[in-house]
Amino acid sequence: MMITEHKGKLLLGTHGIAVPHGSLIREPNQLRSWRNGFPIAVKAQVSSGGRGRAGGVLRAANMEEAEAAAQRLFENDFSGERPQTLLVEPWLDHAREIYLGITVDGMAGGYAMLYAPAGGVEVEQQAPLEYPFGAPRNFKAHGFRRLLADIEQDCALRERVVALARRLLFLATAIDAITIEINPLAVMPDGKLLALDAKIVLDEAAAFRHAETSDELERARKKERPAVAKALAGNLMMVWLGGEVGLVSGGAGMTMAAMDLIADAGLKPACFLDCSSNPTPAGYQLAFKLLDAEPEVRAILVSIFGGGTHMDRVARVMGDIMKKRRSRKPVFFRMNGTGRDKADAVMREAGLYNYPTLESAIDAAVAEVRTP
Amino acid sequence: MSVLIDQSARVVIQGIGGNFGRFSARDMVAYGTQVVAGVAPGRNAREVEGVPVFEDMRAACSATGAQAALIYVPAPGALDAVLEALDAGCRVVVYPGDGLPVQDAIDMRAATHRDGAVLIGPNTPGVISPGKAKLGFMPSFCYMPGKLGVISRSGSLSYEVAWRLTTAGIGQSSAIGIGGDPVKGLNAAEAIELLHNDPDTEAMLYLGEIGGNEEYALARYAARADAKPTAALIVGSAAPRGKKMGHAAALVGSQVDTQAAKAEALRKAGVHVANSLRDLVLVAQHAMSQSEKEVLDT
The missing domain is CATH 3.40.50.261 (Succinyl-CoA synthetase domains)
Known part of the structure; x- marks a missing residue:
């Protein structure tokens, strides 16, 4: 079961993964209290993929554009779902977009780490690099680093990616996630990594040990x-x-x-x-x-x-x-x-x-x- | 002996005290399986269905020499039950339950591999070698001894298919339920390898579904020069994208997960692929007669 980007970013943030400072709004006029300048990204919060391609993320250069964007997003369905909330974030300039994810891989008997040097909406066009390590204890930073070396020339970036991968694994096991995908993961001008999106799929079967998961299941059922x-x-x-x-x-x-x-x-x-x-x-x-x-x-x-x-x-x-x-x-x-x-x-x-x-x-x- | 169990297997049932454990003990004994012990934590039972009940797995296994375990324990306690069975020396462990967190399945699988044992499940009816023994709760009347090895992601579909095969006179060497979850104790590739090395198996039938990538293990196997003849049925062509069809792993996320893509890859690799249940027996017959022909050719 997929949770919204906003909830996903809260989880990333509490596990030491940098995310933009955003606000959640329930109606367009809540934008008035936005104090972090423009341009901004206005993003529909729905629990399904393909939002970017469906036009669920809009850029606004000023308050007028922002309110129009919010109006539009609240009035449309994305993958059959009407957003109840929008996430508002500063539109940040960045040097590069990459892709990092962890997912359950049946063939590996556990998890696989995924990396693509070019992230964004069209990441699926090219298969990402896969590091199928299986059980969490088999994740080896040096093993992942060696694979990365073949497709990622920037050695400083490689180190940041390897460190972030370890945190993703820790988060995935802590919350019983089946998939955590950061796409795009922005490389900021100072070289630091910032998660511009978060797609987290929780394991429904683990609801018995996570109150949040059973609450999410209840909400999903009602929809x-x-x-x-x-x-x-x-x-x-x-x-x-x-x-x-x-x-x-x-x-x-x-x-x-x-x-x-x-x-x-x-x-x-x-x-x-x-x-x-x-x-x-x-x-x-x-x-x-x-x-x-x-x-x-x-x-x-x-x-x-x-x-x-x-x-x-x-x-x-x-x-x-x-x-x-x-x-x-x-x-x-x-x-x-x-x-x-x-x-x-x-x-x-x-x-x-x-x-x-x-x-x-x-x-x-x-x-x-x-x-x- | 057949791939995982036969008449000599000594079986212990963990969770024998519940209704399902009792039913399964009776049912397996009726099939000729040696159910030698039970474990029922929290119940003060000495005996269930004529089977002696022990305090824990170590006591059960050391007193009876059991080396195969069948576990009827709800998902929250399943990982611990599997670890206990392994520590007690069990070599073959079946966990039929569904709704198991993937992470617990990952841990079960890793622990089983570390101990050099085999885990069947989660989300499976178990394994049967017709005419010899069964470790699970599949309906016995559906099966008869023979030379076709069956691997299935779905319990219910495997009964239906076995019944059709038996009615058509095609007996089975073993039927292994690998289960409907994404991470399995014994996965498709490993089950195929077991049947490949099994002298009782002359051809294989794989029952798959949408979602996941395990069907491609069969395609890789069938393309091998030394492969036994194979047939397959992949269900879920009528399922919509992005919706989970009951099984945790039965979800079409991308094109490679679809029934059409899998059937196509299998056909290309030389697998006899059924379009639906209607021609299932036919493709099984093709695989069996291909194996007879290969025997004559050599």
């Missing part, structure tokens, strides 16, 4: 559409996709496989909905309640292949839900896995048909949606 927010609050994994076929599924891989089959059949899945994190009566009831309430959803596919989830229990819950449910949306079941023999009997008793294969259930659901 989702109501169905998704309710699903997440009920410990179901949901991503809204906007199609016709509602999916009640178990396991991420099977959910994606079912989505792919629905798309292959020429329809669009309404959602990614993985109930395996809450395979209880309450979890499944919530799934149906949410999908039944969405008018675009015209049919519901229940596709579960249980391992640790006992399908006879799921079948009983499905029978109860179908009995009490008011919605007339057709439901197509394909359930298999642990306890399937008992599950089949329970389904028959409840008068529900269990399709023998995922394809046959999807074909039936697609035919239903296609029928005018």
